[in-house]
Amino acid sequence: MKEHIIFYSIVKKHFIELRRYLLNTLMSMGGVFILFMLVFFGLRSFDAGAETLQGTIVGFAMWIFAAMAYSEMSWGLLQEARDGTLEQLYLTPSTFKRISAYRVIASFIFQFMLFAAFLVIMMVVTGEYLILNPGVVVLVGLTLLSIYGIGYIMGGLSLVFKKVQAGNQILQFMFILFLVLPSITSHNIIYFTPITWGNVLINRMLVGGMSLLDFSLLDYSILLLNSFAYLFTGILIFSYLERVAKQRGLLGHY
Amino acid sequence: MISSLKVSSITYALKVDNLEKTYTQWRGEPTKAVDGVSFAMEEGEVVGFLGPNGAGKTTTIKCICGLVEPTAGKISIFGIDALKDTRKAVKNTSAVLEGNRNIYWRLTTRENLEFFAGLHGRSKKEVEPEIISLLERFDLVEKENAPARKLSRGMQQKLALGCALIRGTDFLLLDEPTLGLDVKTSKELRRFILKLAEEEGKTILLSSHDMNVVEEVCERVIIINKGKVLADDLVENLRNVFNVHLYEFIIKGKHRLQRIRDEHNVTDMRYVNGKTIMKVVLNDSNSFYELVDQLKEKNIELEKVKNLDTHMEEIFMNIIEENGVVK
Known part of the structure; x- marks a missing residue:
């Protein structure tokens, strides 16, 4: 079976849709940018230090990235169910879980480009320059695995319950909490919540100037364990909810 | 039940054996949608699946393509156990389940065809001659680069069928393929389905409310009501039985x-x-x-x-x- 062709088809479709709706994408990014400016200049008016301001840039960019990654899994699935195409995605010699993973990879490629552009624009506009290190791709990728895990859970819930938008909104605010958690507490909880530890390492790299080699084995172990635990739990829960949806005949419904 | 079909040891394109499906809800009574449905289809057969609303047609079809998990029973597609090895069974199956909603309205006609071919592991290069042929046969050449949302309903329905065909499978499930179409387009589509069976030897299970579709396209018909098969025979034999x-x-x-x-x-x-x-x-x-x-x-x-x-x-x-x- 030619899995690479399936992967290529998913990625290609993703980019065609983005290109076709470029104006909409740019406008929503514009809205996010205005929100960022309000937060950033609000903080500056309180005489926040350079490190806090740079941390805000990284945290905000990570929040946007997480929200996009997560919505690809949950909102994207819901959209397919609503359009009537979800069942067609199940009619493939590959598996739906793989199809979902390919969609995630496709959106990651695009979102990373946006993330990078966003960082550069924010640095230019604010005059707060980060230490850009290509190794950040690895950290962002690993950090987002936990978000994809949560996305799988919400995607599974969407299959069964359909209307889970309220939960999506709550989660987006939760992501902010997870990102700012280290500045609120030094409790061990920061190793267990999704995205938090990854964001700490990304901050150390982009604000503190550390490289991938500077992190300890423990740093990586915490990140990997955290991310993969969320990802696998997400996939397991998704599998269970997918089965419930199949048992109740809910896949094609919206 | 009426049946005069011979049973032999051949490998069937589709074999459904004592299929049962009961939907359970968190609140409310369980509903038995399919109650011991059994039938088989030989390769190249076009079978009509008839029944009133809520008879269990769509549930049976969705069980066959692995979208609904049956409560009991067996399904095999070209000898492959579709419940145990869904991936392998689906490899040879495609379906039009929701008519014109089965395509991506944001993509163009060609992009849809290429995407669904890719979803079955078929490269653009491999399917290019088939895409050209389908566009011609469905009279969609001029709409090749038009977004699907701008096509008429009939064209969208044709495109949905095209997207199922481009997957290159031998077994095709068509759930109400002519629903909502005008007389002319419905007739065109019927003629096309008939050709598929005659010229390409596709095995087709077609559910429809439209008796004209079933009568024109199918040699054999299965009538289902309240989840049970009431009749399974050649259209001609049913005519003789009823002698009406x-x-x-x-x-x-x-x-x-x-x-x-x-x-x-x-x-x-x-x-x-x-x-x-x-x-x-x-x-x-x-x-x-x-x-x-x-x-x-x-x-x-x-x-x-x-x-x-x-x-x-x-x-x-x-x-x-x-x-x-x-x-």
């Missing part, structure tokens, strides 16, 4: 014919241009001659009698109304 003959009597003058209406199964009576046009169902030749004699007795001049064939619709209604108890 519909006649149209064209009589000069305007007549009420009350006695005839009381004694025979008159389905329609109209007065057109000074003539009485009466449609009547007569089960045997005796009834026919009896009716002609009754007209003669009353000195009613008979202008013409037409024998209208028994239609699938009458057979279907007979079976459904008798709820499985077939004479």
Whole structure:
């Protein structure tokens, strides 16, 4: 079976849709940018230090990235169910879980480009320059695995319950909490919540100037364990909810 | 249940064995949608799947393509256990389940075809001749680069069928493929489905409310109601079993014919241009001659009698109304 062709088809479709709706994408990014400016200049008016301001840039960019990654899994699935195409995605010699993973990879490629552009624009506009290190791709990728895990859970819930938008909104605010958690507490909880530890390492790299080699084995172990635990739990829960949806005949419904 | 189909040890394109599906809800009573459905299809067969709303057609079809998990029973597609090895079974299956909603409205006609081919592991290069052929056959060449949302409903429906075909499978499930189409497009699509079976040897299970579709396209029909198969036979055999003959009597003058209406199964009576046009169902030749004699007795001049064939619709209604108890 030619899995690479399936992967290529998913990625290609993703980019065609983005290109076709470029104006909409740019406008929503514009809205996010205005929100960022309000937060950033609000903080500056309180005489926040350079490190806090740079941390805000990284945290905000990570929040946007997480929200996009997560919505690809949950909102994207819901959209397919609503359009009537979800069942067609199940009619493939590959598996739906793989199809979902390919969609995630496709959106990651695009979102990373946006993330990078966003960082550069924010640095230019604010005059707060980060230490850009290509190794950040690895950290962002690993950090987002936990978000994809949560996305799988919400995607599974969407299959069964359909209307889970309220939960999506709550989660987006939760992501902010997870990102700012280290500045609120030094409790061990920061190793267990999704995205938090990854964001700490990304901050150390982009604000503190550390490289991938500077992190300890423990740093990586915490990140990997955290991310993969969320990802696998997400996939397991998704599998269970997918089965419930199949048992109740809910896949094609919206 | 009516059935005259021979059972042999051949490998069937599709074999459904004692399929059951009960939907359980968090609140409320469980609903039995499919209750012991069994049937088989040979390679290249086109079978009509008929039943009223809520009969269990769509649930059966979705169980076959792995979208609904059955409560009990077995399904095999080309000898592959579709419940145990869904991936392998699906490799040879494609379906049009929600008509024009089965395509991406944001993509163009060509992009849709390429995407669905890719979803089955077929490269653009490999399917290019098929895409060109499908565009031509479906009269979509001019709309090749138009977004699917801008196509007419008929074109979208054709594209949905095209997207199922481009997957290159031998087994095709079509759930209400002509629903909502105008007469012309429906006829075109029917002709195309017929060609698929005749020229390409596709095995097709087609569910429809439209009896004309089933009658024109299928050799064999399965009638299902309340989750049970009530009849499974060749259309021709069902016609013979019911032996229902519909006649149209064209009589000069305007007549009420009350006695005839009381004694025979008159389905329609109209007065057109000074003539009485009466449609009547007569089960045997005796009834026919009896009716002609009754007209003669009353000195009613008979202008013409037409024998209208028994239609699938009458057979279907007979079976459904008798709820499985077939004479």
